[in-house]
Structures are given as C-alpha cells and as structure tokens.
Amino acid sequence: MRNVFFLLLIFTSFTFAQYLDPFLQTKVNKLSKTGSEEILPLILSGDNSLADELIKNGFTVHTDLGNKATVRIPRSSLDKLLNIKGLHKVTLGAKLNPLNSETVTYQNVDAAYAKGYTGTNVIAGVIDTGIDFYHPMFIDADGxxxxxxxxxQTVTSGTKPQGYNYGAEYTQSQINQDLNSGSPHSVVPQRDTNGHGTHVAGTFAGLDLEIAPPDTLHGGAKTANIIFVKTTMSQSDILDGISYIFDKAEALGxxxxxxISLGSQAGPHDGTDDFTAAADALTGPGKVIVRSAGNDGRSYVHYYAENVTSSDAIEFGYTSLLSLWIEAGDNVGSVSLSWNHGSINNVVKGSHSSSGNVTLYLDPASASNNGQIAAWVVIDDSTGISQDDFTLTLNSLSDANSNGTIxxxxxSEEHAFYNPYGAFSQGTLYDYPHFPYTLSNGSCGDKVIVVGAFVSRHYWTSINSQPGQSWFSPGTGENGGITYFSSIGPTADGRNKPDIIAGGRLVLSAKSKDAASYNSQYYIPPSPYDEDYYYLSYFFVRNKSSLWSEKLVFPVLKYL
Structure with a gap:
C-alpha cells in the first residue's frame, strides 16, 4: 500500500527533481488504481555518470549513451529509481506503429549492382514485428x-542476449537446426503473425533463389546477411535493438x-526528444539508420498557427494522443480541454488533470530539450468518446520573446484536426490534398536517413484477375511519382526531410505464413508468387531497398 500511495503522490505534481513524461505518468496512474505490476521500458536522461550510478544501485543498463541510458524495471522499483543521483528525466514515450520486383527496378539498383554493391559483407538490420525465417527470400543456395x-524482445523465456535481461536470442546455427528439424519452430519459436516485418525484410534484403527465371524477385541488399529484432514497439526497447544490431555487426567487423519502418506523431518533430536524439547518437561510421518518413501526407495530423493572440481554441476529433508545442520564449497561462462528455479546466504549467480516461498535461519549458512549453492530451481508452468533438484551449497566450509571433x-496520432495546416494540391494526377509537417516524429532526427514513398505500381494483377485484366488504383499517381500518402517535411525546426524516396505503393514482397490477415485475393499475386508473396498497400509499406539505389548508395558508403 505504501508504494501505491507514494506513486500517487509523485504524479500529483512536478515538485520532484526528475521529470516523468506524460506516457509514464498515465501508465503508472492506471497501474496504481489496480495495484498491478508491470515491466516499464524506460529511457533515462541525466548526468554523464548516470549509467555508473544506476549500476551501483543494482539496475541493469542496456544501452549507455553517457547522459542517457535504457533500463527495464518493474513498477514497484520506480521509487528506488527516482532516488538515483544525477537522474533528471524518465521517459516511457509513445509506442511506435508499423508504418521488390518493380520497386527495386525504379530505384536503379542495377546500376549499383554493376559497381558491386549488392550487400555483400554488409549487415542488414531490421527492427519490426518479426520475420518468417522459413520464407525462401531468407534462405541461401545451400538451404x-x-x-x-x-x-x-516480446517473450519472457529463452536465452537472453548478452548484456540484456529480457527477450530471447536465436543464432544462425539454431535457425538452421529448426529449418532441418522437420518440426517448424521447435527450436526457434519466433513467428511474424503481423506480417509487416517479413515484408519489410524481403524488400530490404530478400532474394528468392527458387523463382524461375533466377534473380527476378529480390530486395535491394540481396546478398547481405540479416540481423532481426522483433520488438515490443516501446522506444526504450527499440534503442536497445539498435545497439544490439550495431554491436553484433561491429563484432563481425x-x-x-x-x-526502422515504425513511427508515431508524438513529440516535437525537431529531433530533440530523448528517443530521436539517442537514435542519432548511436549512428556513425559504419552505422547507418534508415527510417520511413511516414504515411500521413494526406492526413489531418498537424495544426499550426503563429498569430499573436491571447487565446487559441483548437478543434479536433478523437485521437489517442496529441502534443502541442509553443515557440521557445513565449508563454501560456493554462490549458483547458472540453469534449461532448466532459471537460478539464485550467491546467497550469507543471501539472496535469484527468477526467475519466482523458488526461491533460502542461509541461514547463524546462521539461523539454528544446526549451518549449508543451501540452499533451493522452486518452488511454476510447470507450464512449470515440465520436466526440474535442477543443483544446490555450489560455493567456503571450508573445513573451517579443518577436511578433507565437x-x-x-x-495528433490519428487523422483528427478539423483545421489542419497548409493543405495543397499534388497536381492533376492526384485527387487528394497533401500536408507539410507530417513526418513521423522519429524521422526528424538529424543523422538518420529518411525515406519517402513513390508509386511502385498503380496497375497490378492478382489471383482473381481475369485473363488480360489488371486492377487499377485511380487517383494515386503514375508509376515512379510521389505517392499521395507519403509524409513530407519540413521538420519543426525547418530542415528539409525526407532525404530520398523509395517504392511504397503496392509493393510485392515476402508474405509471412503466420500472418492470417494477408488473405485478400486482390493483393495475392498470380502464380508462381501466390504462396509466398503479397502486395501491401500504403497503410503498411515504408522505406526499404532505397539503400542500394544509384542515387543513395554513394552517400551511404561514405558512412560505411
């Protein structure tokens, strides 16, 4: 009972030295009501000696970046963690979401292959939903x-990787043992029931040697070896996945x-949040991260205004989370939130308030790495309010930095704003508006390569096509053109992103045998591809084999 009371006391105010992000506060408040225990994957920020202090106090540090570290702790250990000397910030963060034949052709990989860049002696790392290691794209000529x-990372039993106290690691030898066992998954039980990770890995580094004629169906880095992390989607665990893959590659020389074809809209979109900054810090010579730009180019996920006013009422529909950032140096007195079934009034800086499953936070500028005041709306259950209209009101706004703008x-995480910013037409080939500032938050880092999407195909054939018939997707652009859904920049601090584009519309790649949802006959290709392959539409596909295109291969090589 003492722990529950202590935790409730912590989350009543920000009077403690450490800042706890809204996602952690929401999670612990929810757990405290039920008395439930749960493992919390956390990103910690503090002094440069933070990892040493954590280890000294009995915590296992997975990724150490000097002034940042990742840990996994039970909820009951949170009070002990908050007493660590030099700890300033504790972040749970939003969970990320899962964001090739003609695709590869459009990316000029043949020119790169002619120069010898096929992926040989390079490690292709993938962090995603899992991989179907039985798929022929991931098996060599010797079987x-x-x-x-x-x-x-998602399992609780098995041999843990060295340096990490969770998940299960499977080696190449164990995977081969499973392939030859006659009893699939008896040695390596990992499966990809979602399907996204298998499709991504196939487009990035797959090569099917069983297809005739040979070398007609492959990803970009077709001769690379693969290291795969099936992730929990938590930000801390994804950082651990990056460290794990880079460390393995370094050990192999x-x-x-x-x-990383995963993303969320939660954050400042300027690369300064702890997750994005930590990912940047893990890159370097021989260590490259490629991220998808996102699929929100036509979605109402961004609001912007800069007029000087004393208040602003922002209207939106249901969304699981929303974050708002006010220009550094400017000020707001309080924030309020109203919706059809409730309201929260006058939350001041450094506090929060809840009504039902809705919580409104107002973080002071000192809580962020960019010096901006931030408001957060977090809704952990949509029951009864999924059709409500919401209004977030900023009270007592002031142009405190006297630059003539606020x-x-x-x-928002979902298509929500009633008055999104900056819609413009994509031209006569498209029937949809396009919106700037729609990049995934994690794609706003300074050192990651960010990839937008072009139309891989808008005509395609499937197993239910009649002879001579092709399916057509109207209003989505010509092959090779920018897709109508591809997220675009700039970042909030004005940098141009994405860096390049790659195929992202109706991409044909590996289908996991365990992904039951990949069953639409419209997207199953005709024989001989019908058993093992699938076309994925925009709501899943992200960047992949662009790494090996003629236009990108040389910029990447300067890091390798």
Missing amino acids: NTRILYIWD KPCVIN KRHAW
Missing part, C-alpha cells in the same frame, strides 16, 4: 538461413544499415 541472429505546432 541455410541468411539470418545471423534473431532477438525476440562489418558495416551495418538498420531499417508559433504553435500540434500533432
């Missing part, structure tokens, strides 16, 4: 796996490129 390691950026 052995091309996958060197799989780390399944090989350069590495990691693909810039206000806001992002």
